[in-house]
Amino acid sequence: MPRLFRLLEKKRGERRTGSNLVGSVGEALLYGALFMLGVTALSTLVAVHFWQPQSAWYSVGVGFWLMVVVLSSFVFTGGIGLIWTVVRLGISAERRSALATHASALDLVHEAMPRSKSHPTVPSFDGLTDSPGTDLAYRLPSSQSPGWRLLAKTIFALLWNGIACVMFVIATKSWLEGAPQWFLTFFLVPYFAVSGWTIYYLLQQIWIHTGLGQTAVEISDHPLFPGREYQVHLSQAGHIDVKSIELWLTCEEEVTYRQGTDIRHELCKVFEQQLLAQGPVEVEPSKPFRVTCTLPIPAAAMHSFQSEHNSVHWKLVVRCAPAHWPEFERRHPIVVFPGEATLRAVVTPAQTGQATRGQRSAAASIEVVA
Amino acid sequence: MTMEPLISLCLVGPRRSYAAGDELVAEYQLDAVLADEVQAIEASVLWYTEGKGEEDMGVHFFERRLPTDAEDGDLRPLRRFRTTLPSSPLSYAGAIFTIRWCIRVRLFLRRGREYLQEQPFTLGSVPAAARQETAATA
Incomplete structure (x- = not known):
C-alpha cells in the first residue's frame, strides 16, 4: 500500500523502484492526452479556417502554419509515444535484452566475427591489427585525433576573436x-584577456601538432592475455630535445550517466604501471628515438569490457616532456582478453558456508511446498 | 487481503562461484498462487552493471513459459534449467561500477501483477579494483 503514495523513486538505469504498471499507465495517459489535445486543436484550427476563412485569428499566414506545425508535433509525439508505450507494455527487461541478443546474433557482420560471440562484451580489436609495424607485428592507432581537436580549437579562437574585433x-x-559606451569598453577588458589566451593556446597547439614528429607504438601480438609478456616498441620522431619520455600501461573505468539534461562521463584509473622512463634525449630527423621494452599484463587483470554505458579500457600511454615545449600525452588503446587465472572460480571457506546455508534454506522451502 | 505468491529460486549445488564454461543448474517453483492466476513465467541468467553509470544488462539464458507449455497448464511445479556459463563478462567489483551475475525469475499474474526473485552468483575470480585517480568531464 505505501508504494501507491511514493512520490520520489530511485532510478537504477532502465529499472525503477516504483510499480511498472503504474508507470506504464501514467506514460500511456500522458502520451494519449498529448495526442488527443493535438488532434482536437489541429482539427479545430483547420475546420475554422475552412468554415470561417475571414476569421482574423486563424487567417493563413506565418501564425497559421506555425500553429499547424506545433499541433502536428503534438499529434506525432503523442501518437509515437503511445505506440511505443503499448509495444513495451508487459515485456520484461530480460525478454527485451534476450530478443536484442538474438537479433544481433543474426547480424551478418557479427556472423563474420566469431570472436564477438565468444566474448560479446570484450570490445572489437579489428581496427587495432589493421596496420603492420616495422619492428613488431602491429602498429597501434592513437585514441585521440589531434587534427579534429586542433580544428575545433581553431574555430573557437576564430569566432571569439572575430566577435572581439566587432566589439x-x-x-x-x-x-x-563623443558618446562613449562605458559598459562595452569595460567589458572588452576581460574579453581581450580571454582572446589573448586563446591565441597563445592555439599557437601552442599548432606548434605541438606540426613541430613534434610522430609518436609510434608497436606491439608484438594482439589481443593480449593476462599473465603473459609481450614486446612493445616506442619511437618518437621530430627535431626536439626531450627532458623525459615515459611509457605507461594503464587501465581505466569509464561510465556515462545522465544528470538532468546533461550526459556526463566519468573516468577512474584503476591500474597504472610504468614500462619505460628515459632521461634527456636528443631527437633528430635522421635519428628518431627508438626503444623496445617488455609489456607484462598482470595475471589477475580485469579484461577489457564494453557495454552501452560502462567500460573498462586498457591503454599504452606515452608521456613526453620536451624542453621549451608543453608536455603532451598520447594514448594507444589495447584489448585484454580474460586470462586463465581470472576465468577460474574462487570459493572461499566463508562463501562455501554461506552458500551451503542458503542452499539448505532454499531447498527446505521447496520441500515444504512439494 | 491478497497473499503474495512465493517464488522459490535456488542454484543447484553448494557453489555460488563459477568458472567460465561451468554448467549452472538452477531450480524454481511457485507457491501460494492459483494455477489459473499465472499468465507467464520467465527465467533468465544475466549480468548487469551497478554504480555511477546507467545500468547495462546482458541476458545469457532466457526461457519464457506460458500455461500452454506446461502439463495441465500448471506452471507452479518445480522446474529445473541449465546453461553453460560464458567467458565474459566476468564478475567485477570496480572503483565506479560493478558487474554482477544472477539468476532471475519473473512471474506475471493476471491483471498485470508482476513479481521477481533473483539469486546472485560470481563468475570468475577478478580481484576488486582500487581507485587511483578520477577525472570527470561533462
Missing part, C-alpha cells in the same frame, strides 16, 4: 563620436 570597432566608434 572593438563599436567601442572605438562610440569614443570617436
Whole structure:
C-alpha cells in the first residue's frame, strides 16, 4: 500500500523502484492526452479556417502554419509515444535484452566475427591489427585525433576573436563620436584577456601538432592475455630535445550517466604501471628515438569490457616532456582478453558456508511446498 | 487481503562461484498462487552493471513459459534449467561500477501483477579494483 503514495523513486538505469504498471499507465495517459489535445486543436484550427476563412485569428499566414506545425508535433509525439508505450507494455527487461541478443546474433557482420560471440562484451580489436609495424607485428592507432581537436580549437579562437574585433570597432566608434559606451569598453577588458589566451593556446597547439614528429607504438601480438609478456616498441620522431619520455600501461573505468539534461562521463584509473622512463634525449630527423621494452599484463587483470554505458579500457600511454615545449600525452588503446587465472572460480571457506546455508534454506522451502 | 505468491529460486549445488564454461543448474517453483492466476513465467541468467553509470544488462539464458507449455497448464511445479556459463563478462567489483551475475525469475499474474526473485552468483575470480585517480568531464 505505501508504494501507491511514493512520490520520489530511485532510478537504477532502465529499472525503477516504483510499480511498472503504474508507470506504464501514467506514460500511456500522458502520451494519449498529448495526442488527443493535438488532434482536437489541429482539427479545430483547420475546420475554422475552412468554415470561417475571414476569421482574423486563424487567417493563413506565418501564425497559421506555425500553429499547424506545433499541433502536428503534438499529434506525432503523442501518437509515437503511445505506440511505443503499448509495444513495451508487459515485456520484461530480460525478454527485451534476450530478443536484442538474438537479433544481433543474426547480424551478418557479427556472423563474420566469431570472436564477438565468444566474448560479446570484450570490445572489437579489428581496427587495432589493421596496420603492420616495422619492428613488431602491429602498429597501434592513437585514441585521440589531434587534427579534429586542433580544428575545433581553431574555430573557437576564430569566432571569439572575430566577435572581439566587432566589439572593438563599436567601442572605438562610440569614443570617436563623443558618446562613449562605458559598459562595452569595460567589458572588452576581460574579453581581450580571454582572446589573448586563446591565441597563445592555439599557437601552442599548432606548434605541438606540426613541430613534434610522430609518436609510434608497436606491439608484438594482439589481443593480449593476462599473465603473459609481450614486446612493445616506442619511437618518437621530430627535431626536439626531450627532458623525459615515459611509457605507461594503464587501465581505466569509464561510465556515462545522465544528470538532468546533461550526459556526463566519468573516468577512474584503476591500474597504472610504468614500462619505460628515459632521461634527456636528443631527437633528430635522421635519428628518431627508438626503444623496445617488455609489456607484462598482470595475471589477475580485469579484461577489457564494453557495454552501452560502462567500460573498462586498457591503454599504452606515452608521456613526453620536451624542453621549451608543453608536455603532451598520447594514448594507444589495447584489448585484454580474460586470462586463465581470472576465468577460474574462487570459493572461499566463508562463501562455501554461506552458500551451503542458503542452499539448505532454499531447498527446505521447496520441500515444504512439494 | 491478497497473499503474495512465493517464488522459490535456488542454484543447484553448494557453489555460488563459477568458472567460465561451468554448467549452472538452477531450480524454481511457485507457491501460494492459483494455477489459473499465472499468465507467464520467465527465467533468465544475466549480468548487469551497478554504480555511477546507467545500468547495462546482458541476458545469457532466457526461457519464457506460458500455461500452454506446461502439463495441465500448471506452471507452479518445480522446474529445473541449465546453461553453460560464458567467458565474459566476468564478475567485477570496480572503483565506479560493478558487474554482477544472477539468476532471475519473473512471474506475471493476471491483471498485470508482476513479481521477481533473483539469486546472485560470481563468475570468475577478478580481484576488486582500487581507485587511483578520477577525472570527470561533462
